[in-house]
Amino acid sequence: MTTAAQGRKPLLELQGISKRFGAVQALSDISFDVFEREVVALVGDNGAGKSTLVKLISGIYPADEGTFLWEGRPVTVKSPNDSTALGIATVYQDLALCDNLDVVANLYLGREAGTPGGPLGLMNEVEMETRAVEVLRQLSVKIPNVRIPIASLSGGQRQSVAVARSVMGKNRVVFLDEPTAALGVAQTKEVLELVKRLREQGLGVVIISHNMVDVFEVADRICVLRLGRRVGTYDARKVSREQLVGLMTGALTGIAGAPGAAEAGAEP
Amino acid sequence: MSSTQENDPRVIREQAGLRGFFADYRRRIAQGDIGQLPVIVGLVAIAVIFQVSSKGVFLDSFNLVNLTLQMAAVGTISIGVVLILLLGEIDLTAGIVSGLCAAVMAVLSVNMQLPAPVALLGGTLTGTAVGLFQGFWITRFGIPSFVVTLAGLIGWQGLLLYVLGPRGTINLNDKTITGLAGTFFTGATAYALAALFLAYVAGAPLLAYRKRQRAGLSVPPLMFVAIRAVIVTVLVLGAVVKLDSDRGISSSVVIFVGLIVLMDWVLRRMRFGRMVYAIGGNAEAARRAGIPVKTVRTIVFVLASTLAGWGGILSASRGLAVNQSAGQGAVLLNAIAAAVVGGTSLFGGRGTVWAALLGIIVIQSISNGMDLLSLQPSIKFMITGGVLLTAVTIDAVLRRGQRASGR
Numbered sequence: 001m002t003t004a005a006q007g008r009k010p011l012l013e014l015q016g017i018s019k020r021f022g023a024v025q026a027l028s029d030i031s032f033d034v035f036e037r038e039v040v041a042l043v044g045d046n047g048a049g050k051s052t053l054v055k056l057i058s059g060i061y062p063a064d065e066g067t068f069l070w071e072g073r074p075v076t077v078k079s080p081n082d083s084t085a086l087g088i089a090t091v092y093q094d095l096a097l098c099d100n101l102d103v104v105a106n107l108y109l110g111r112e113a114g115t116p117g118g119p120l121g122l123m124n125e126v127e128m129e130t131r132a133v134e135v136l137r138q139l140s141v142k143i144p145n146v147r148i149p150i151a152s153l154s155g156g157q158r159q160s161v162a163v164a165r166s167v168m169g170k171n172r173v174v175f176l177d178e179p180t181a182a183l184g185v186a187q188t189k190e191v192l193e194l195v196k197r198l199r200e201q202g203l204g205v206v207i208i209s210h211n212m213v214d215v216f217e218v219a220d221r222i223c224v225l226r227l228g229r230r231v232g233t234y235d236a237r238k239v240s241r242e243q244l245v246g247l248m249t250g251a252l253t254g255i256a257g258a259p260g261a262a263e264a265g266a267e268p
Numbered sequence: 269m270s271s272t273q274e275n276d277p278r279v280i281r282e283q284a285g286l287r288g289f290f291a292d293y294r295r296r297i298a299q300g301d302i303g304q305l306p307v308i309v310g311l312v313a314i315a316v317i318f319q320v321s322s323k324g325v326f327l328d329s330f331n332l333v334n335l336t337l338q339m340a341a342v343g344t345i346s347i348g349v350v351l352i353l354l355l356g357e358i359d360l361t362a363g364i365v366s367g368l369c370a371a372v373m374a375v376l377s378v379n380m381q382l383p384a385p386v387a388l389l390g391g392t393l394t395g396t397a398v399g400l401f402q403g404f405w406i407t408r409f410g411i412p413s414f415v416v417t418l419a420g421l422i423g424w425q426g427l428l429l430y431v432l433g434p435r436g437t438i439n440l441n442d443k444t445i446t447g448l449a450g451t452f453f454t455g456a457t458a459y460a461l462a463a464l465f466l467a468y469v470a471g472a473p474l475l476a477y478r479k480r481q482r483a484g485l486s487v488p489p490l491m492f493v494a495i496r497a498v499i500v501t502v503l504v505l506g507a508v509v510k511l512d513s514d515r516g517i518s519s520s521v522v523i524f525v526g527l528i529v530l531m532d533w534v535l536r537r538m539r540f541g542r543m544v545y546a547i548g549g550n551a552e553a554a555r556r557a558g559i560p561v562k563t564v565r566t567i568v569f570v571l572a573s574t575l576a577g578w579g580g581i582l583s584a585s586r587g588l589a590v591n592q593s594a595g596q597g598a599v600l601l602n603a604i605a606a607a608v609v610g611g612t613s614l615f616g617g618r619g620t621v622w623a624a625l626l627g628i629i630v631i632q633s634i635s636n637g638m639d640l641l642s643l644q645p646s647i648k649f650m651i652t653g654g655v656l657l658t659a660v661t662i663d664a665v666l667r668r669g670q671r672a673s674g675r
Contacts, residue, residue: 092556098553101617112542118539126485130485
């Protein structure tokens, strides 16, 4: 992916991002980018700033300093609506699904198809269900019946629905926060396959994970954060698991011969 | 669908035909998705018990017309309660607000001699204003609705007494206002109304079935849709024949059922309805999906208090007077009980406005039947309490079942 990424503009690029909370410098001078059709893993120990970075990107709170580029153009992201409008979706750990609603309703929550008129407009259930079935099939998500409430789905199926929801709109970058944290072996595999299919569909996927096996399974590039600073971004094929753990914990400060080797755009 | 589920042995495949449908239905019951089955079973049991013990008076047309008159007012209040419960909130002012709105209407009509439409509008807007105030207070300060409406329960009672003044009772004399509950539709008009209602409850699902089939979506067996339509048609026509052989269909019943159809349409077809269910299911998820949670909550409180106001107006119209005890006593409890007995979950997000109709029929039938048997109020209260407890228990147990089958 990295080689393919050369010479293209990243979908999303952050330069020199900093964020302070009172006396805590949560993030300092972070650079980060995602291209289309790639999976970037964002890794780091607790307190490294992964969540803060995701929240800045999804507009939960603004950055103190730094530039935010979308397809090379500077943009400002001050609220969740700004990032949604750009085409950035975030799937949080706690899924944010409505247990009482069926799969179709959850996939379309907040953007139901139908007649115009906002809240007073009428929903077109047939259109929504047809499209929902189509999207789930494209992503090979196995759901017995799209009209059953989310409450009766398994953990993996719920996670799949939450991820599928992020591709319902015109989203181009999807952030997945610990998507496999609560899942069993088979379900984890299902979700990771889903992540790969999102990449095949041309999306830029950012996966935040503690699980090294998962990271190496799907990621093209790995961005390591430590104590609010970026240690580096590495090509997933050229870094070992031990090295990655060393970088996350501070035992290693860089990899000899490949400092920031996969930093897109840094070295043509 | 089929191509996505072929390889997964866990996927429960739907069998064809009616047998498959019943297998599916059994599974849904086991998972806690019971729909209106228990309340319908309960209703049949109630009808049989009272019909036998009252020696045939219970299902007599005269008594059935009385039953419809008794249920329209509290039933209308109960529609609003269903909306509130869908959010996972509670409104303890539903009863007292009905009395307050009726009192305002009575003062405007009788004391101030204003024309009926103005008086009715005044009563309605009183409910709207109360709902707006409470909804604002609950969402703005994040106070539980239980506490805000508990304060309201006391406060609005004071306002009711204040509005009624020292005399305490106002007798209604305006023909339009008393006609709200006192007008009866018979013959062709009654059957035309029944046909309209049937077009909505039995006809629309058949149309939806055709639409889904044409779009290539999975459909339940046509037989089932047809059987359901036939059963509903027989019940409704049977009721109309019975009512028509006595005084007919009261206008208050037409208003009550009309409001149910309207709210059902709003909840199932409009995006607003989806928002209400989403907030009741997971308010945080709704907020993240861009739903204006506070605004929707406030609007639902406005709708509920306005519906309570109309319930109070219908009650006043039937009783031809408003007094200091208007909207008090069992009104609130019956309105909430009806919503819950009808199948609305107290935990939010589950239920339909039909719960208000089915629930009030159950509650009012029990009350009416016990009156026919001349039972003491002490016994009546205890039995009504037992029915409510049973209904809530069914909800809680099934909810647990649903969670257990969720993984």
